[in-house]
Amino acid sequence: MPRSKPRQKNRKNRVNPTGQATDNAEMQVAKAKVLPVVNKLSSADAGERTWSCAAIATLVTSDAQTRKLLLKEGVVSSLVDRLTDNSQEVVVEACGALRNIALEEGFEVCREMWAKNILTPLGAAVPSLSSVISDIIFKKPVTTVEDEITRKLVWTYAENVVSLIWSLSETTEDILKTINKMSPLVPFIMLILQLEDEAPATLRLAAAQCLYTLTDDNEFAVQQLIGDSAYADLLVSLAQKPQQSPPLTFALICGILHNIADTIAKKPTLTLRDDLTHADQHILPHLVNFVNSIDLTALAQSYTVVGATQPAEGAEIDIKENPQADRLSQLDSQFAASHLALEIIAGIATAVQGVSEEDGIISGPADEDEEEDGEEDEDDEVMDDEHGEHIGDEDDALPEELMQEDDRVPDISESSQSILAWLITNVTSILVRLATPAPTNDHPGWPTEHLKTVNLRAIDALNNIAWTSDSVIPREAELWGTWQEQAGHLWKGCYTTLVPAFSADERLLEAVVGFSWGIAKGVKGAVDVSAGEVQTLIQMYNKVESVDLKVKAVGVLGCIAQQQNQIAQNKEIGSFLISQIVALPHTPTPVVVEALNVIYDVYSDAEFDYDEPVFVQLNFVRALERVRNNVKAMVKAVDRRRNGDLRMRADEAYENLVAFVEYKKSERD
Numbered sequence: 001m002p003r004s005k006p007r008q009k010n011r012k013n014r015v016n017p018t019g020q021a022t023d024n025a026e027m028q029v030a031k032a033k034v035l036p037v038v039n040k041l042s043s044a045d046a047g048e049r050t051w052s053c054a055a056i057a058t059l060v061t062s063d064a065q066t067r068k069l070l071l072k073e074g075v076v077s078s079l080v081d082r083l084t085d086n087s088q089e090v091v092v093e094a095c096g097a098l099r100n101i102a103l104e105e106g107f108e109v110c111r112e113m114w115a116k117n118i119l120t121p122l123g124a125a126v127p128s129l130s131s132v133i134s135d136i137i138f139k140k141p142v143t144t145v146e147d148e149i150t151r152k153l154v155w156t157y158a159e160n161v162v163s164l165i166w167s168l169s170e171t172t173e174d175i176l177k178t179i180n181k182m183s184p185l186v187p188f189i190m191l192i193l194q195l196e197d198e199a200p201a202t203l204r205l206a207a208a209q210c211l212y213t214l215t216d217d218n219e220f221a222v223q224q225l226i227g228d229s230a231y232a233d234l235l236v237s238l239a240q241k242p243q244q245s246p247p248l249t250f251a252l253i254c255g256i257l258h259n260i261a262d263t264i265a266k267k268p269t270l271t272l273r274d275d276l277t278h279a280d281q282h283i284l285p286h287l288v289n290f291v292n293s294i295d296l297t298a299l300a301q302s303y304t305v306v307g308a309t310q311p312a313e314g315a316e317i318d319i320k321e322n323p324q325a326d327r328l329s330q331l332d333s334q335f336a337a338s339h340l341a342l343e344i345i346a347g348i349a350t351a352v353q354g355v356s357e358e359d360g361i362i363s364g365p366a367d368e369d370e371e372e373d374g375e376e377d378e379d380d381e382v383m384d385d386e387h388g389e390h391i392g393d394e395d396d397a398l399p400e401e402l403m404q405e406d407d408r409v410p411d412i413s414e415s416s417q418s419i420l421a422w423l424i425t426n427v428t429s430i431l432v433r434l435a436t437p438a439p440t441n442d443h444p445g446w447p448t449e450h451l452k453t454v455n456l457r458a459i460d461a462l463n464n465i466a467w468t469s470d471s472v473i474p475r476e477a478e479l480w481g482t483w484q485e486q487a488g489h490l491w492k493g494c495y496t497t498l499v500p501a502f503s504a505d506e507r508l509l510e511a512v513v514g515f516s517w518g519i520a521k522g523v524k525g526a527v528d529v530s531a532g533e534v535q536t537l538i539q540m541y542n543k544v545e546s547v548d549l550k551v552k553a554v555g556v557l558g559c560i561a562q563q564q565n566q567i568a569q570n571k572e573i574g575s576f577l578i579s580q581i582v583a584l585p586h587t588p589t590p591v592v593v594e595a596l597n598v599i600y601d602v603y604s605d606a607e608f609d610y611d612e613p614v615f616v617q618l619n620f621v622r623a624l625e626r627v628r629n630n631v632k633a634m635v636k637a638v639d640r641r642r643n644g645d646l647r648m649r650a651d652e653a654y655e656n657l658v659a660f661v662e663y664k665k666s667e668r669d
Contacts, residue, residue, distance in 0.1 A: 031069060034059065038073045046087035053082060053093035060100050067104060076101065076112055083121035088146070092153045095125075095160040102167035110171040119168070119178055122161055127184045129158050130191060137198060158192065159203045166210035176218065186211070186224040190231050193238065193253075201246055208252035215259035219270075222263040225256075226271045235260075236275050242286045247337035251290070254283040255344050262351055280348045281419055287341045292430045294338055296454060297438050303331045304445040335450040342434065342457030345427070349464035352420045353472055420472060421479050423465050424486055431465075432493055434458035437501045456511055459498070462490065463515040470522030484526040487519045491527045494519070495536060509540070510549040517552055520559035529560050534569060538576055547588045554580075554591060558598030561610075570610035571618070574602065578623050584630040589638060589650060592631065596653045599624070600660050606667050621664045624657060631657055 037059065040052035056075055060067045075097075082094035098118070102110050132154045142148050169179050179185065192199050192207040214221040225231045238245060238253045245253065257279040264270050264277050275282065306327045435458035438451050466487070473480045494516040502508035520527060534557070541553040554577065561573040577595045580587045587595075602608075603615045615621070635654045638647040 034066060034069045034073065038070065038075060038078070041075070041078045041082065046085075046090055049082065049085065050087065050089045050093050053079065053090060053097050057093065057097035057100050060097065060104055067101075071101075071105070071109070076109060077116055080113065080116045080118050080121070083118070083125075088149055088153060088157075092157045092160065095122075095157060095164060099160045099164045099167070102164055106167075107171055110168050110175070114168060114171070114175050114178070118164075119175075119182070122165060123182045123184075125157070125161050126182060126188045129154060129161065130184060130188045133158070133191060133195075133199075137195070155200050155203055159200070159206050162189065162192070162203070162206045162210050166206065166213055169210065170213050176214075179214070180218070180220045186214075186221060186231070187228075190225075190228075190234060194234055196244070201249070205246065205249050205252070208249050208256070212252045212255045212259070215256050215263070217259075217263075219263055219267065222260050223270065225260060226264075226273065226276055232273060232276055236279075236282075239279075239283050239286065242290060246333070247290065248333045248340070251287070251337045251340040251344070254287055255340060257283055258344050258347055258351075262347070265351065280351060284345065284348055284419065284422070287345055288427055288430060291338055291341050291345070291434060294334065296338075296434070296451060299331065299334055300438060300441070300447050300451055303328070303335075303447045303450070304441065304443050306331060331447075332450075335447065335454070338434075339450075339453050339457050342431075342454065342461055345431075346457065346461035346464045348419065349423055349461060349468055352418070352468050418479075420465070420468060421482075424469065424479070424483055428462065428465065428486055428490065431458045431462045432490070435462060436497060452505070452508060455502075456508055459508070459511040459515055463511065463518055466490070466515060466518030466522065470518065484523045487523045488527050491516060491519050491529075495533045499536060499540070503540075506544055506546045506549055509544070510546055510552060513537075513540070513549060513552040513556060517556045517559065520556050524559055524562050529563070529569070531569065531572075534560060534572060538572075547590055550588065550591045551594045554594045554598060558594075558602060561598070561602045562608075564609050567610045567613050570602070571614045574599075574610075574614050574620065575618065578618075578620055581631075582623055582627050584627060584634055589634055590646060592634060593646070593649050593653045596631070596657055600656055603664070615664070616668070621661055625661050628654075628657060628661070 037052050037055045040048045041056075043049050043052070056070060056079070060070060079094045079098050079101075082090055083098075085091050085094065098113065102113065132150055136151055136154065142151065165179060165182075165185065168175050189207045189211050192203055193211075195204070211221075215225070225235070235253060235257055238250070239257055242250050257276070260276055261279040268277070271277065435455050437455055440446075469480075469483045469487075473483060494512055498512045499509065502512060520529075537553050537557055541550050544550065557573045557577065561570050561577075563569070577598060581592055581595050581599070584592060599620070603611055603620070605611065631654050635647070635650040638650050640647045
């Protein structure tokens with residue numbers, strides 16, 4: 001089974017979306033540009049082979065049509081062959097071209113590279129590169145011209161190899177298992193990370209990204225890291241020095257430690273090291289301080305100003321001397337670091353559910369239904385920019401003009417009640433600020449998507465805190481009262497600020513409604529819900545296309561409907577839900593399933609003050625009885641093989657409908 005779906009960043013759009021035949025003259029021009037380059041790959045002259053590989057590396061990033069022609073000419077196979085060329089320059093350039101192809105084309109091409117046994121030459125390159133880098137570090141004398149060339153190319157070659165392995169490692173489980181067998185790889189990556197002064201920043205960034213991917217749900221790589229105390233010491237040390245690493249590299253180091261802690265939580269016998277077992281506790285304040293330090297509006301304004309100085313599309317530029325592009329890459333990197341840091345914070349909030357009380361965390365029943373953002377996908381490419389290059393030459397720390405005033409959060413002391421308590425009391429307000437949209441700007445260079453991703457990641461983190469609080473905090477604990485008070489403010493923020501701000505963006509709107517569902521589910525009755533907010537949810541439901549968003553809106557309404565002393569509110573919600581159920585087959589199946597489950601919960605007891613005036617007097621039981629055959633037909637229409645989970649939930653909803661109708665008919669006898 002694939003380890004990950006093709007990354008959306010690397011999705012292959014059709015070159016000609018109208019479906020009309022491409023102009024023959026245009027195709028001939030493209031072929032005339034491509035064929036001479038491809039032919040020189042097999043030249044007897046090493047200089048021509050080097051030139052060909054370098055040209056392909058540039059061409060694959062130029063446009064989709066050229067890239068498609070190159071792939072049709074079989075350049076992947078030819079370039080893999082060049083990885084064993086007798087010229088070091090050819091090998092380095094071929095690896096760079098393959099790296100760019102992998103970044104641009106993603107999943108399918110990476111599988112093709114693997115099928116052509118690319119990992120054999122890459123695996124052989126790793127110990128060789130380690131040896132050369134060690135010679136440089138220990139200042140071993142150069143004895144041959146070949147050694148001199150090798151040392152000159154080593155940093156570029158190392159970056160190409162590491163980047164290519166990173167792309168391959170996130171493709172399928174089979175490829176990852178093969179990479180796991182490359183025993184020198186983790187020591188090689190750790191050597192690079194150790195060279196804070198010697199190795200180029202882009203190489204250390206590539207190494208951090210590769211290791212972050214390798215440690216994600218991969219016990220084998222984690223065991224290698226924790227099996228050598230020097231490796232663990234280095235990672236912990238780097239995480240404790242946020243100002244000494246470029247922001248994105250630092251965020252990735254924190255992500256690696258979080259991955260390690262997550263793996264240890266699943267298998268505590270892996271290590272007894274407290275700094276690894278409780279790594280989340282140590283990295284969290286640094287991550288929060290980082291995201292809190294960035295002035296997103298100032299960052300966006302700088303991005304726009306720098307972007308406006310970029311050469312026009314198609315203009316001739318000197319790639320080696322383009323300070324505007326370098327600066328824009330640095331700003332891209334700042335945004336990417338913010339996105340990743342928020343993603344890790346969200347992961348830590350969820351991980352609290354798996355930690356025992358002995359570890360200093362409040363324990364409780366794990367909620368298997370926490371709402372996770374499923375779009376992992378499109379925004380997680382934290383390293384590559386639109387040209388397939390790593391984001392940024394990160395030599396500089398975040399510029400002072402983009403930093404907020406120093407307002408650092410306190411550390412999590414050993415005596416603190418829990419990570420969750422720390423998140424609730426110290427972090428939620430910071431996340432609310434980051435979830436709130438920055439001022440809009442109509443300038444074409446305004447980084448709207450970067451800013452929206454910050455909003456989305458912050459909402460995800462708040463969402464995880466809400467759902468974890470509901471499942472973990474005992475209701476008699478003092479922290480539950482703290483959370484209830486905080487939840488009331490967060491609820492109002494959702495419906496007075498976030499929902500209106502994101503009304504035109506269903507992706508963000510869905511995240512906000514999912515977050516409010518987590519609030520409403522846990523603190524029923526403690527949140528003051530206005531009639532206007534109920535109307536907002538119903539109107540939103542009727543307006544949006546997203547089935548998932550409709551399901552979340554129904555879930556929120558179901559929580560609101562359970563409040564006592566709110567009969568009119570319950571009547572409005574109950575009538576709306578029944579109307580959606582009886583509208584079958586026009587209501588989507590997932591929505592009907594959720595609405596039925598809500599009805600069962602809300603009207604489960606005749607003692608509820610709204611049951612008689614709403615459920616009984618409005619004769620909901622009759623409406624449910626009449627729709628039973630429609631629900632049965634709906635269930636049968638769900639393919640078990642294609643939608644097994646939905647079919648299981650639909651079957652359960654129908655069985656419960658039959659039992660619920662009989663129960664309610666006899667309940668008051």
